[in-house]
Amino acid sequence: MEKRLKNLQPGLKKTYFDHLPFTAEHRKEIMKKIQIKNKEEEILLAALQLLHNRKTGFELTELLRARGFQKFENQEGFIYTFLHRLEQKNIIVSEWENNKIKYYQIDRKGKKLEKKLETEGGRSKNIRELIDWVYVNE
Amino acid sequence: MSNKHLFLNKVTEQVKSKEAKQSIKLEMEHHIQLAKKGWIRKGLTEKEAEEKAINEMGSPIQLGRELSGIYRPIIDWVIVALTVSLLMIGILPTLSSPLLFIAQKLFMILLGITIVIGFMYVDYRKFADFGYLFYLTGSLILITVIFFNNITINGMNYIKIGPIIIKGIMAIPFFLLAWASFFSKKEFRYVSFLCLFFFSCVLFLFGFDSISTVFIYIFTVAVMLFWSGFSKKKVFITFGTGTILLLWMLFITRGSYQLNRLMAFIFPERYAQEAGYFYLYLEKIWANLKWIGPPDMEKLTFINNTDTVFLQLTYQFGYVMAVILVLLFGTLILKMITNVKKTKNQYAKFLLIGSITLYSVQVIYNLGMCMGFLPVISLSLPFISYGVVPTVINALLIGLILSVIRRKNFQ
Numbered sequence: 001m002e003k004r005l006k007n008l009q010p011g012l013k014k015t016y017f018d019h020l021p022f023t024a025e026h027r028k029e030i031m032k033k034i035q036i037k038n039k040e041e042e043i044l045l046a047a048l049q050l051l052h053n054r055k056t057g058f059e060l061t062e063l064l065r066a067r068g069f070q071k072f073e074n075q076e077g078f079i080y081t082f083l084h085r086l087e088q089k090n091i092i093v094s095e096w097e098n099n100k101i102k103y104y105q106i107d108r109k110g111k112k113l114e115k116k117l118e119t120e121g122g123r124s125k126n127i128r129e130l131i132d133w134v135y136v137n138e
Numbered sequence: 139m140s141n142k143h144l145f146l147n148k149v150t151e152q153v154k155s156k157e158a159k160q161s162i163k164l165e166m167e168h169h170i171q172l173a174k175k176g177w178i179r180k181g182l183t184e185k186e187a188e189e190k191a192i193n194e195m196g197s198p199i200q201l202g203r204e205l206s207g208i209y210r211p212i213i214d215w216v217i218v219a220l221t222v223s224l225l226m227i228g229i230l231p232t233l234s235s236p237l238l239f240i241a242q243k244l245f246m247i248l249l250g251i252t253i254v255i256g257f258m259y260v261d262y263r264k265f266a267d268f269g270y271l272f273y274l275t276g277s278l279i280l281i282t283v284i285f286f287n288n289i290t291i292n293g294m295n296y297i298k299i300g301p302i303i304i305k306g307i308m309a310i311p312f313f314l315l316a317w318a319s320f321f322s323k324k325e326f327r328y329v330s331f332l333c334l335f336f337f338s339c340v341l342f343l344f345g346f347d348s349i350s351t352v353f354i355y356i357f358t359v360a361v362m363l364f365w366s367g368f369s370k371k372k373v374f375i376t377f378g379t380g381t382i383l384l385l386w387m388l389f390i391t392r393g394s395y396q397l398n399r400l401m402a403f404i405f406p407e408r409y410a411q412e413a414g415y416f417y418l419y420l421e422k423i424w425a426n427l428k429w430i431g432p433p434d435m436e437k438l439t440f441i442n443n444t445d446t447v448f449l450q451l452t453y454q455f456g457y458v459m460a461v462i463l464v465l466l467f468g469t470l471i472l473k474m475i476t477n478v479k480k481t482k483n484q485y486a487k488f489l490l491i492g493s494i495t496l497y498s499v500q501v502i503y504n505l506g507m508c509m510g511f512l513p514v515i516s517l518s519l520p521f522i523s524y525g526v527v528p529t530v531i532n533a534l535l536i537g538l539i540l541s542v543i544r545r546k547n548f549q
Contacts, residue, residue, distance in 0.1 A: 075196030081204045
């Protein structure tokens with residue numbers, strides 16, 4: 001088995017991977033993706049911090065934009081899929097004012113999550129899963 | 139139709155729930171309105187501003203797809219599978235009976251499954267505001283049984299009109315729906331609770347249904363009361379005085395008889411010739427059981443009593459059957475309980491608490507009774523025991539629970 005596979009790696013390098021160079025451009029692309037991923041944790045943390053006082057989706061969008069997050073730029077509607085998913089996970093709660101305006105506010109579970117994000121970032125598996133689920137599925 | 143409404147309709151097109159649709163539209167319309175105002179302030183015309191605000195929301199098709207995923211109805215397949223399995227196991231005790239019996243049990247299984255699935259699709263929220271109507275219906279059933287009963291079996295009064303039998307126990311689901319509605323309302327007063335509860339208890343006691351009906355009714359309402367908005371002090375005072383009152387009422391109505399039965403449970407040897415016989419017999423059976431298979435095929439003397447079906451199954455198939463049944467019932471009950479915490483809507487919560495209690499108390503009491511831990515009362519084992527009325531009522535409870543779970547994403 002070992003013998004038969006011995007030439008596989010150099011062989012592939014000469015044939016298949018020859019057409020697939022890993023250029024600086026690729027590296028940059030991947031780094032950008034990783035950065036966006038990192039940003040997602042930051043946005044979540046920022047949103048949780050902002051929601052210590054109740055806010056509408058519109059207010060939250062504006063405030064996140066003011067903080068330099070561009071995640072919801074030109075796709076502002078997705079702030080609502082974001083918020084509704086957080087609400088389903090009991091991280092935030094919502095209330096209607098006069099059956100007209102919907103406000104969101106952080107809940108107990110959300111405060112725990114906020115602390116965790118502040119101390120260890122998005123490294124734990126649970127938080128990673130949550131983040132992957134909470135954002136747009138591109 | 140304006141562009142804004144076209145956009146909102148596209149977004150909510152795939153969302154199944156009407157309420158979710160409405161609330162998403164309202165929320166996003168508010169957002170577009172404010173964004174539009176912002177663009178007008180920056181110098182755009184009204185039409186341009188709206189166009190811009192809508193474009194900034196992103197792709198309505200993708201939004202709609204995600205929202206329909208978020209508000210997707212849920213079917214709890216574990217609960218469905220466990221319910222169906224338990225109903226199926228119910229066929230085992232009838233296998234040695236005449237064909238007609240088996241056919242009837244098969245019909246009950248099908249009826250049970252139909253009710254469970256059917257009720258899952260019924261929107262429980264429609265019942266939320268009809269508490270008094272359900273209370274009235276429940277009371278009317280009991281009053282009819284009290285005044286117009288035409289047959290009495292084992293001291294219980296029924297009404298029999300052709301093939302239809304009306305029993306006091308049928309009132310219980312109606313009272314459950316009524317109490318869930320009452321408790322979920324903020325304006326529900328403690329005094330109203332006392333009056334309504336007292337009146338229903340009197341009806342149940344005079345209905346002369348079996349003592350177990352009264353017991354499971356009072357127990358269920360007590361558990362719901364514990365979770366209600368009333369202060370814990372009021373709740374415990376109610377529990378205390380309620381228990382005393384109940385014991386007193388039991389004593390003056392059927393005192394010596396009930397006392398005799400209770401004493402037989404505690405000292406079965408002294409009452410070996412009468413009520414204590416059952417407990418001694420029970421001990422003998424449990425002592426002789428093997429893990430798998432029958433010790434011998436001797437038929438149990440009380441084999442016709444469907445309330446002790448757990449004992450019969452264990453006797454026929456060994457301890458393994460007892461373990462399987464306890465595991466199936468246990469998982470079903472625990473699976474249902476895990477949903478209570480996730481439920482935010484008050485009405486849904488009380489409906490869950492009430493239905494789960496009503497179902498579980500029958501299971502736990504029946505198993506405890508068959509194992510000899512609890513005094514014998516006439517209470518059947520949900521889904522396994524024979525009988526159309528209990529099957530229908532319990533299927534209805536599971537259906538209600540599935541209905542709540544199905545809509546937990548859009549309460």
